[in-house]
Amino acid sequence: SLAGLIVGGIVCKSIYSYLPFVFAAIAVMLITGAGNIINDVFDIEIDRINKPNRPLPSKNITIRDAKIFYLITMLVGLSFSVFVSMTFFAIALLNAVVLTVYSWKLKKMHFIGNVAVAWLAASTFLAAGLINISLFTNSLWILTGISLVGTVGREILKDIEDVKGDKKQNARTLPIVIGKTKAKIFASAMLLLACALLIVPYILAMFSIYYLFIAVMPVLLCLYAIAKKNPAKSQKAVKLAMLFVMIAFIIGSFL
Numbered sequence: 001s002l003a004g005l006i007v008g009g010i011v012c013k014s015i016y017s018y019l020p021f022v023f024a025a026i027a028v029m030l031i032t033g034a035g036n037i038i039n040d041v042f043d044i045e046i047d048r049i050n051k052p053n054r055p056l057p058s059k060n061i062t063i064r065d066a067k068i069f070y071l072i073t074m075l076v077g078l079s080f081s082v083f084v085s086m087t088f089f090a091i092a093l094l095n096a097v098v099l100t101v102y103s104w105k106l107k108k109m110h111f112i113g114n115v116a117v118a119w120l121a122a123s124t125f126l127a128a129g130l131i132n133i134s135l136f137t138n139s140l141w142i143l144t145g146i147s148l149v150g151t152v153g154r155e156i157l158k159d160i161e162d163v164k165g166d167k168k169q170n171a172r173t174l175p176i177v178i179g180k181t182k183a184k185i186f187a188s189a190m191l192l193l194a195c196a197l198l199i200v201p202y203i204l205a206m207f208s209i210y211y212l213f214i215a216v217m218p219v220l221l222c223l224y225a226i227a228k229k230n231p232a233k234s235q236k237a238v239k240l241a242m243l244f245v246m247i248a249f250i251i252g253s254f255l
Contacts (some may be wrong), residue, residue, distance in 0.1 A: 001032045003122045007246045008082035008128025011143060011253050012135045020131050026101045026125060027092055028075030035099030037070040042103045087130040095123055110172045139206045143249050146197045147242065153190030154238040156183055156204065161231040191222040198245065207252030214248035
Protein backbone atom coordinates (compact mmCIF):
# COMPACT_ATOMS: atom_id res chain seq x y z
CA SER A 1 0.00 0.00 0.00
CA LEU A 2 2.73 2.44 0.95
CA ALA A 3 4.70 1.53 -2.20
CA GLY A 4 1.65 2.36 -4.33
CA LEU A 5 1.26 5.73 -2.61
CA ILE A 6 4.95 6.56 -3.15
CA VAL A 7 4.91 5.57 -6.83
CA GLY A 8 1.65 7.45 -7.37
CA GLY A 9 3.15 10.43 -5.57
CA ILE A 10 6.17 10.39 -7.90
CA VAL A 11 3.97 10.13 -11.00
CA CYS A 12 1.75 13.10 -10.08
CA LYS A 13 4.44 14.98 -8.10
CA SER A 14 2.34 15.07 -4.90
CA ILE A 15 5.31 13.46 -3.11
CA TYR A 16 6.83 16.96 -3.07
CA SER A 17 3.95 18.21 -0.91
CA TYR A 18 6.08 17.03 1.98
CA LEU A 19 3.94 17.36 5.13
CA PRO A 20 0.63 16.29 3.50
CA PHE A 21 2.42 13.33 1.91
CA VAL A 22 3.89 12.26 5.27
CA PHE A 23 0.41 12.45 6.84
CA ALA A 24 -0.96 10.45 3.89
CA ALA A 25 1.72 7.77 4.32
CA ILE A 26 0.97 7.48 8.05
CA ALA A 27 -2.75 7.22 7.30
CA VAL A 28 -2.19 4.47 4.71
CA MET A 29 0.00 2.44 7.07
CA LEU A 30 -2.42 2.75 10.00
CA ILE A 31 -5.56 1.98 7.97
CA THR A 32 -3.85 -1.00 6.30
CA GLY A 33 -2.68 -2.20 9.72
CA ALA A 34 -6.20 -1.90 11.10
CA GLY A 35 -7.45 -3.92 8.13
CA ASN A 36 -4.97 -6.68 8.95
CA ILE A 37 -6.10 -6.71 12.59
CA ILE A 38 -9.80 -7.08 11.78
CA ASN A 39 -8.96 -9.72 9.18
CA ASP A 40 -7.23 -11.75 11.91
CA VAL A 41 -10.28 -11.35 14.15
CA PHE A 42 -12.63 -12.77 11.51
CA ASP A 43 -10.11 -15.51 10.58
CA ILE A 44 -9.53 -16.72 14.14
CA GLU A 45 -11.23 -20.10 13.63
CA ILE A 46 -9.18 -20.83 10.50
CA ASP A 47 -5.98 -19.63 12.22
CA ARG A 48 -6.63 -21.93 15.17
CA ILE A 49 -6.10 -24.79 12.73
CA ASN A 50 -3.58 -23.37 10.24
CA LYS A 51 -1.62 -20.85 12.36
CA PRO A 52 -2.18 -21.68 16.05
CA ASN A 53 0.89 -19.72 17.17
CA ARG A 54 -0.45 -16.35 15.99
CA PRO A 55 -1.40 -13.87 18.76
CA LEU A 56 -5.18 -14.37 18.66
CA PRO A 57 -5.46 -18.19 18.39
CA SER A 58 -2.65 -18.60 20.96
CA LYS A 59 -4.62 -16.25 23.27
CA ASN A 60 -1.67 -13.90 23.74
CA ILE A 61 -4.15 -11.20 22.72
CA THR A 62 -7.88 -11.38 23.41
CA ILE A 63 -10.45 -10.78 20.69
CA ARG A 64 -11.78 -7.83 22.69
CA ASP A 65 -8.33 -6.20 22.85
CA ALA A 66 -7.77 -6.84 19.13
CA LYS A 67 -11.09 -5.15 18.29
CA ILE A 68 -10.19 -2.14 20.47
CA PHE A 69 -6.76 -1.91 18.85
CA TYR A 70 -8.39 -2.14 15.39
CA LEU A 71 -10.80 0.67 16.25
CA ILE A 72 -8.08 2.95 17.66
CA THR A 73 -5.69 2.29 14.77
CA MET A 74 -8.40 2.88 12.18
CA LEU A 75 -9.64 6.10 13.81
CA VAL A 76 -6.12 7.49 14.18
CA GLY A 77 -5.40 6.64 10.53
CA LEU A 78 -8.58 8.40 9.41
CA SER A 79 -7.72 11.38 11.62
CA PHE A 80 -4.38 11.76 9.84
CA SER A 81 -6.14 11.57 6.48
CA VAL A 82 -8.30 14.60 7.40
CA PHE A 83 -5.14 16.73 7.59
CA VAL A 84 -4.14 15.69 4.05
CA SER A 85 -7.24 16.84 2.12
CA MET A 86 -10.96 16.14 2.13
CA THR A 87 -10.68 14.16 -1.11
CA PHE A 88 -7.95 12.01 0.44
CA PHE A 89 -10.10 11.56 3.56
CA ALA A 90 -12.98 10.39 1.33
CA ILE A 91 -10.94 7.60 -0.27
CA ALA A 92 -9.40 6.70 3.11
CA LEU A 93 -12.88 6.35 4.62
CA LEU A 94 -14.07 4.28 1.64
CA ASN A 95 -11.08 1.96 1.95
CA ALA A 96 -11.57 1.63 5.70
CA VAL A 97 -15.10 0.38 5.00
CA VAL A 98 -13.97 -1.92 2.16
CA LEU A 99 -11.19 -3.44 4.31
CA THR A 100 -13.62 -4.17 7.12
CA VAL A 101 -16.43 -5.53 4.94
CA TYR A 102 -13.92 -7.60 2.96
CA SER A 103 -12.73 -9.36 6.11
CA TRP A 104 -16.31 -9.81 7.30
CA LYS A 105 -18.10 -10.92 4.13
CA LEU A 106 -16.50 -10.19 0.76
CA LYS A 107 -13.54 -12.60 0.95
CA LYS A 108 -16.04 -15.49 0.90
CA MET A 109 -17.81 -14.17 -2.22
CA HIS A 110 -16.43 -15.17 -5.61
CA PHE A 111 -15.25 -12.38 -7.89
CA ILE A 112 -16.56 -9.59 -5.65
CA GLY A 113 -13.78 -10.41 -3.21
CA ASN A 114 -11.25 -10.36 -6.08
CA VAL A 115 -12.47 -6.92 -7.16
CA ALA A 116 -12.28 -5.63 -3.57
CA VAL A 117 -8.63 -6.72 -3.28
CA ALA A 118 -7.86 -5.20 -6.68
CA TRP A 119 -9.51 -1.91 -5.70
CA LEU A 120 -7.55 -1.72 -2.44
CA ALA A 121 -4.29 -2.26 -4.35
CA ALA A 122 -5.12 0.21 -7.15
CA SER A 123 -6.61 2.90 -4.93
CA THR A 124 -3.25 3.67 -3.29
CA PHE A 125 -2.04 5.06 -6.64
CA LEU A 126 -5.28 7.02 -6.95
CA ALA A 127 -4.96 8.29 -3.39
CA ALA A 128 -1.61 9.92 -4.20
CA GLY A 129 -3.39 12.21 -6.65
CA LEU A 130 -6.00 13.11 -4.05
CA ILE A 131 -3.37 14.55 -1.72
CA ASN A 132 -3.54 17.61 -3.96
CA ILE A 133 -6.28 17.30 -6.58
CA SER A 134 -4.69 20.00 -8.75
CA LEU A 135 -1.73 17.66 -9.36
CA PHE A 136 -3.91 14.76 -10.58
CA THR A 137 -2.71 13.51 -13.98
CA ASN A 138 -4.13 11.29 -16.73
CA SER A 139 -1.12 9.02 -16.33
CA LEU A 140 -2.22 8.36 -12.74
CA TRP A 141 -5.67 7.27 -13.97
CA ILE A 142 -3.98 4.85 -16.35
CA LEU A 143 -1.67 3.47 -13.64
CA THR A 144 -4.70 2.94 -11.39
CA GLY A 145 -6.56 1.16 -14.20
CA ILE A 146 -3.59 -1.11 -14.97
CA SER A 147 -3.29 -2.05 -11.31
CA LEU A 148 -7.05 -2.67 -10.98
CA VAL A 149 -7.53 -5.00 -13.96
CA GLY A 150 -4.10 -6.62 -13.55
CA THR A 151 -4.76 -7.45 -9.91
CA VAL A 152 -8.19 -8.89 -10.75
CA GLY A 153 -6.43 -11.17 -13.24
CA ARG A 154 -3.79 -12.18 -10.69
CA GLU A 155 -6.38 -12.86 -7.97
CA ILE A 156 -8.31 -15.17 -10.30
CA LEU A 157 -5.09 -17.02 -11.18
CA LYS A 158 -4.49 -17.42 -7.44
CA ASP A 159 -8.01 -18.84 -7.04
CA ILE A 160 -7.30 -21.33 -9.84
CA GLU A 161 -4.20 -22.43 -7.94
CA ASP A 162 -6.21 -22.82 -4.71
CA VAL A 163 -9.22 -24.69 -6.16
CA LYS A 164 -8.56 -27.96 -4.34
CA GLY A 165 -8.29 -26.34 -0.90
CA ASP A 166 -11.17 -23.95 -1.58
CA LYS A 167 -13.47 -26.84 -2.52
CA LYS A 168 -12.78 -28.48 0.83
CA GLN A 169 -13.86 -25.26 2.56
CA ASN A 170 -16.97 -24.99 0.33
CA ALA A 171 -15.72 -21.67 -1.04
CA ARG A 172 -17.45 -20.21 -4.11
CA THR A 173 -14.51 -18.75 -6.01
CA LEU A 174 -14.79 -17.94 -9.72
CA PRO A 175 -12.87 -21.05 -10.93
CA ILE A 176 -15.15 -23.27 -8.82
CA VAL A 177 -18.31 -21.57 -10.08
CA ILE A 178 -17.51 -21.33 -13.82
CA GLY A 179 -14.63 -23.81 -14.14
CA LYS A 180 -10.86 -23.41 -14.39
CA THR A 181 -10.79 -22.98 -18.17
CA LYS A 182 -13.32 -20.13 -18.30
CA ALA A 183 -11.70 -18.50 -15.27
CA LYS A 184 -8.31 -18.62 -16.98
CA ILE A 185 -9.81 -17.03 -20.12
CA PHE A 186 -11.30 -14.24 -18.02
CA ALA A 187 -8.02 -13.71 -16.13
CA SER A 188 -6.15 -13.62 -19.45
CA ALA A 189 -8.58 -10.99 -20.79
CA MET A 190 -7.89 -8.83 -17.72
CA LEU A 191 -4.14 -9.14 -18.24
CA LEU A 192 -4.42 -8.27 -21.93
CA LEU A 193 -6.49 -5.21 -21.02
CA ALA A 194 -3.78 -4.18 -18.55
CA CYS A 195 -1.17 -4.59 -21.32
CA ALA A 196 -3.24 -2.43 -23.68
CA LEU A 197 -3.51 0.30 -21.03
CA LEU A 198 0.22 0.09 -20.48
CA ILE A 199 0.93 1.26 -24.03
CA VAL A 200 -1.46 4.23 -23.84
CA PRO A 201 0.90 6.70 -22.07
CA TYR A 202 3.43 6.32 -24.90
CA ILE A 203 0.83 6.53 -27.67
CA LEU A 204 -0.61 9.72 -26.15
CA ALA A 205 2.92 11.15 -25.74
CA MET A 206 2.63 11.33 -21.95
CA PHE A 207 5.93 9.49 -21.57
CA SER A 208 9.06 9.07 -23.69
CA ILE A 209 10.62 6.07 -25.42
CA TYR A 210 12.49 5.31 -22.18
CA TYR A 211 9.16 4.45 -20.57
CA LEU A 212 8.33 2.12 -23.46
CA PHE A 213 11.62 0.22 -23.08
CA ILE A 214 10.66 -0.71 -19.50
CA ALA A 215 6.95 -1.18 -20.31
CA VAL A 216 7.80 -4.01 -22.71
CA MET A 217 8.86 -6.20 -19.77
CA PRO A 218 5.48 -6.36 -17.97
CA VAL A 219 3.77 -7.04 -21.32
CA LEU A 220 6.08 -10.02 -21.91
CA LEU A 221 5.55 -11.25 -18.35
CA CYS A 222 1.75 -11.06 -18.75
CA LEU A 223 1.93 -12.96 -22.03
CA TYR A 224 4.06 -15.57 -20.25
CA ALA A 225 1.45 -15.77 -17.47
CA ILE A 226 -1.32 -16.28 -20.03
CA ALA A 227 0.60 -19.00 -21.88
CA LYS A 228 1.72 -20.85 -18.75
CA LYS A 229 -0.50 -23.70 -17.56
CA ASN A 230 0.84 -23.57 -14.01
CA PRO A 231 -1.28 -20.95 -12.17
CA ALA A 232 1.32 -20.54 -9.40
CA LYS A 233 3.99 -19.51 -11.91
CA SER A 234 1.46 -17.36 -13.79
CA GLN A 235 0.46 -15.30 -10.77
CA LYS A 236 4.12 -14.85 -9.74
CA ALA A 237 4.83 -13.53 -13.24
CA VAL A 238 1.96 -11.04 -12.90
CA LYS A 239 3.30 -9.91 -9.52
CA LEU A 240 6.70 -9.27 -11.11
CA ALA A 241 5.00 -7.52 -14.03
CA MET A 242 3.39 -5.02 -11.64
CA LEU A 243 6.81 -4.20 -10.21
CA PHE A 244 8.04 -3.37 -13.71
CA VAL A 245 4.89 -1.30 -14.33
CA MET A 246 5.75 0.86 -11.32
CA ILE A 247 9.36 1.19 -12.47
CA ALA A 248 8.18 2.14 -15.96
CA PHE A 249 5.91 4.89 -14.59
CA ILE A 250 8.70 6.24 -12.38
CA ILE A 251 11.10 6.31 -15.36
CA GLY A 252 8.41 7.91 -17.50
CA SER A 253 7.84 10.63 -14.92
CA PHE A 254 11.51 11.67 -14.98
CA LEU A 255 12.76 10.98 -18.52
